[in-house]
Amino acid sequence: DTGVSQDPRHKITKRGQNVTFRCDPISEHNRLYWYRQTLGQGPEFLTYFQNEAQLEKSRLLSDRFSAERPKGSFSTLEIQRTEQGDSAMYLCASSTTGGTRGSPLHFGNGTRLTVT
Amino acid sequence: QKEVEQNSGPLSVPEGAIASLNCTYSDRGSQSFFWYRQYSGKSPELIMSIYSNGDKEDGRFTAQLNKASQYVSLLIRDSQPSDSATYLCAVNRPQGAQKLVFGQGTRLTINP
Numbered sequence: 001d002t003g004v005s006q007d008p009r010h011k012i013t014k015r016g017q018n019v020t021f022r023c024d025p026i027s028e029h030n031r032l033y034w035y036r037q038t039l040g041q042g043p044e045f046l047t048y049f050q051n052e053a054q055l056e057k058s059r060l061l062s063d064r065f066s067a068e069r070p071k072g073s074f075s076t077l078e079i080q081r082t083e084q085g086d087s088a089m090y091l092c093a094s095s096t097t098g099g100t101r102g103s104p105l106h107f108g109n110g111t112r113l114t115v116t
Numbered sequence: 117q118k119e120v121e122q123n124s125g126p127l128s129v130p131e132g133a134i135a136s137l138n139c140t141y142s143d144r145g146s147q148s149f150f151w152y153r154q155y156s157g158k159s160p161e162l163i164m165s166i167y168s169n170g171d172k173e174d175g176r177f178t179a180q181l182n183k184a185s186q187y188v189s190l191l192i193r194d195s196q197p198s199d200s201a202t203y204l205c206a207v208n209r210p211q212g213a214q215k216l217v218f219g220q221g222t223r224l225t226i227n228p
Contacts (some may be wrong), residue, residue, distance in 0.1 A: 042204050042218030107159040
């Protein structure tokens with residue numbers, strides 16, 4: 001178990017460019033989550049997969065954001081036409097199914113995005 | 117009203133004392149409660165989970181849950197400088213997907 005892996009660790013991009021982040025979850029975890037965190041705030045839910053199915057997407061997420069998990073393993077998060085307000089830490093987490101009580105999330109080290 | 121509320125702090129506690137961190141939540145149907153620790157520039161790390169009313173102890177950490185009051189707390193005994201971090205309270209949403217909703221976190225500083 002090597003934990004949740006995210007790539008890249010840091011990304012600096014110019015406004016208007018597209019960026020893509022990758023997340024590799026813990027291998028036996030079937031759930032994968034994307035969160036966004038800005039300074040002084042807790043993680044904010046973006047979207048969530050169970051296996052390859054995207055089951056929920058935050059209403060706060062604009063159409064510029066898209067996520068995929070094509071084979072139920074790794075996931076990608078793409079942001080099109082980046083804006084300065086997209087600057088944040090993007091966190092990926094994975095968990096087991098956990099039944100009705102839910103399961104704790106295990107986070108990766110995050111990708112810090114800076115839009116200039 | 118936020119779904120999960122924490123006092124953002126900063127909370128300053130002398131080394132060796134007990135640090136008490138509090139969290140309230142709005143959805144009475146929530147069933148799972150978690151405390152995460154986050155060091156500056158790092159990702160959140162799970163330290164405690166609690167599902168039933170009462171206390172749950174793990175080493176120097178004790179989580180307390182009171183569902184009637186919609187209140188969950190974390191006590192850290194014999195606080196160490198290495199406990200200085202932001203502590204995030206997270207609550208699961210009982211409807212739909214099993215996602216966690218996080219509070220804004222409480223910044224804790226342990227003074228030597």
